[in-house]
Amino acid sequence: MPKVSVEIPQELLDDLNKHVGDNKKFVNQSDAIRTAIRKMLDMMDEIDRRHGRLNE
Numbered sequence: 713m714p715k716v717s718v719e720i721p722q723e724l725l726d727d728l729n730k731h732v733g734d735n736k737k738f739v740n741q742s743d744a745i746r747t748a749i750r751k752m753l754d755m756m757d758e759i760d761r762r763h764g765r766l767n768e
């Protein structure tokens with residue numbers, strides 16, 4: 713799996729880390745970020761579909 717490096721504001725990272733760890737929503741930061749990207753892309757596909765811009 714390729715690795716990607718990003719810079720994000722500290723407050724965003726702090727918020728993310730509240731949901732990462734044992735007995736939380738995500739096992740690690742990578743899992744949380746992958747999930748967020750998938751959700752964003754699904755939302756963008758739905759917007760494109762509503763506007764007739766998605767070629768399926």
